[in-house]
Structure formats: C-alpha cells, structure tokens
Amino acid sequence: MLVSNPKAGRQPYPQALQAVMSIATAEQSRQWLADWGLLNRGPTPLYALPDLAAELGIAQLSVKDESVRSQLGSFKALGAPIALLRLILRTFPAQQFEPRGLLQGQYADLLAHFTVVSATDGNHGKGLAAAAQSIGCRCVIVLHANVSVEREQAIAAFGAQIVRIAGNYDESVEHAAELAASHGWTVVSDTSYEGYEVIPRDVMQGYGTIAAEIVEAMAGQAPFTHVFLQGGVGGLAAGIVSYLWEHYGEQRPLFVMVEPEQADCLYQSAVLGKPARATGSVDSVMAGLACGETSPLAWRFLEPSVDYFMTISDDQAVAAMRRLATGSAGDIPLVAGESSVAGLAGLVQLVQGAGAAADLGLDSKARVLFISTEGATAPGVYAELLGESAASVLARQRAWARA
Incomplete structure (x- = not known):
C-alpha cells in the first residue's frame, strides 16, 4: 500500500521544530559520544550499489551501513x-x-x-x-x-x-x-506519549549523527533526491528528516516511509492525519519495526516532511536481505538484519509498479539513499531466514573487497 501525504511541504525547517531538535544539538550529542569505547571510531560506511541501481533503473543507489557502528550491531547505539x-x-x-x-x-x-x-x-x-x-x-x-x-x-x-x-x-x-x-x-x-517527550526527543536527536555523516560524505556531490526510511514508532525517521530538512531546507530530498503491513501505525497516521495505531497483528519478522502506536513527538516532525507512506510484506523484507547478502560484481555483499531493509524493499516494490515509480520520480535521474540500521543482531534468526550465516556473508564481503 502507498499513500501520498498532502501535509508534506517544501518550506524551510520551522523554528518551532528547530527548538525541539536541531543540527547544533545533534552535533553536541555526536561529540559527547565520540570517545565512548563501545562505538567504533569514525563514520559508518556509505556504500554505492551500482549494479542494483542499474537493475532498478535509477541513477544511483547508496546504503548507509549501521551494522558496524559498534559491537552492539545497530544504530540504537546512538540514541x-x-x-x-x-x-x-x-x-x-x-x-x-x-x-x-x-x-x-x-x-x-x-x-x-x-x-x-x-x-x-x-x-x-x-x-x-x-x-x-x-x-x-x-x-x-x-x-x-x-x-x-x-x-x-x-x-x-x-x-x-x-x-x-x-x-x-x-x-x-x-x-x-x-x-x-x-x-x-x-x-x-524511544517512543513518546502524553506528558513524556523529553527523553524520546533526546533519543531521536542522537540519530542525527547518521544524517551528519551522510551530509559530510556527500560533500561536493549531487545530493540524494530520495531517502527511504523504516518505520517503527518513527523515532529514527524523525531524527534523520529533521537534520536533512534543516540542512537542505526547501531543497530537501523526497522522503518515503516504509513499515510492515501488519505494523502500519505511521501509514495509518498519514491516512487519518493524526498519530494512530496499527491495524494489523503487529507480529512481523521485522521485529524492530513491529510497533503498534505512533510516537506523537516523532509525528510532529514526520507529518510536515514525509512525502509518502507505504507498507511491505515480510517476504519482501527477506528478499531484500538476501539481495544485499548476495552482492554482485559491483555491489559489496552486506549483512543487513530483518528490520534494516525496509527502505530497500519499499524501493523495489515501487519500481516494480511502474505507475508508482513515475509518480515519485524514481527514474534514470533518481539518486536514492536507504539506511541499513542493523546487522545480524539475532544471528540464529538471520541464518534461519536466509539459509546462510552472517559469518558466511562477511566472508564473501571480505573476498569481494580483495577482488
């Protein structure tokens, strides 16, 4: 399912939102974490996937690999x-x-x-x-x-x-x-509710580090035209879109939100125009996105900025995991956990539906980013879903890098 959000605009980043989350506070958070022993030094990789981009008929496809952020195995080490x-x-x-x-x-x-x-x-x-x-x-x-x-x-x-x-x-x-x-x-x-917003705000602000590294990595290059983000309660997405919106202003990328079809609280929020609950069972293989209720605080940032909301099936997520793990001559093999691939799965679904791809401008000029938010944080689950261990994929990655 796909729905356009009529409330998304192209105005500069509002002062009211900047008072809650800003690039300046994100940078402070980044500096505080810089010396934490559980975080790896330096930014996480931003990989180009040229073969997959060609398959999808777009100009560029890049993935930010958060699996190597720390020994914790996911972006949550920042929040x-x-x-x-x-x-x-x-x-x-x-x-x-x-x-x-x-x-x-x-x-x-x-x-x-x-x-x-x-x-x-x-x-x-x-x-x-x-x-x-x-x-x-x-x-x-x-x-x-x-x-x-x-x-x-x-x-x-x-x-x-x-x-x-x-x-x-x-x-x-x-x-x-x-x-x-x-x-x-x-x-x-990491989710807000009535009377509880300060701590979820701080969690979301921590995710600004990812956006800061993306902007730095793209210095001197044409910026991304599309950014695909995974759902959950909306915290990661809010942390990313707030930073990129403030940085690029009216020239911000087109944002697409992707979540499990049975945990569609953000999709339903877009349909209803207010924070809403999911309509499905909330039982998805994408465990990190299996959330039943939108964070009201996150929604304050998502409602005026995310252009489209969509849902995917568990099977589509697993197929995306497998494609990243396999790699190709031009695309590095990657270990991406079940909750990390929603953005890619959503992109593939849209491209396979030609009408939707055209509506979103997913064509030969599109430069698309998605964020792989975790590695095999549950190695047994990963191996069961793919029929291959994360260690095997990492061995293939090392061989690819040496070739």
Missing part, C-alpha cells in the same frame, strides 16, 4: 546512550558531571543506585543496557513475548535485569511505565 547522558545531567545538575566522563564510568559510585527502565524489541534495550553499564547505574529491560532469546541474552550480557511479559511491544511499554512508577525508576523510552 539510548545520549538520552541517558542527558537524563543524568538534568537529574543531578549540582554534581556538574562531565558527559564524556560519565560514559567512562568516572562517577559510577555516585550513580550506583540510580535505575532506568525501558521496554524494547531488542536494539534500544541493548544500547541502554550498554550505556548504563559504562556509566555505572542500574538498568531494567522489559521484553515482550516475541523478543527472541538471542536478543534477551545479548541485553543481559550488559548487566541489565530482564523482565519478561506475555503481551506485545505496546504492553511492554505500559509495564515499564508501571515499574517505574512503583519503584521510583526513570523510563528511558
């Missing part, structure tokens, strides 16, 4: 840590903590009894747990029934206390809020 840093700085102003020193554990004795809690599909919780371990505070993570044991173990490895519930993601969010209220803990969530 939760920044939110936790800013939370601690606000909570303990008299201590005058130094942000880089916090992440180096210099104040662990003072923060040993400070506890944060969050619900997660996997990657956000792992990022929060890792940051809490580095800082020295306690972390409790609530997991819903569909989060794999692999992902649970990966989070627990960073010292988080795990709480399991029988419900879905949205119910785990509610449970985390209840735990916080009863124990005096603080929720560090």
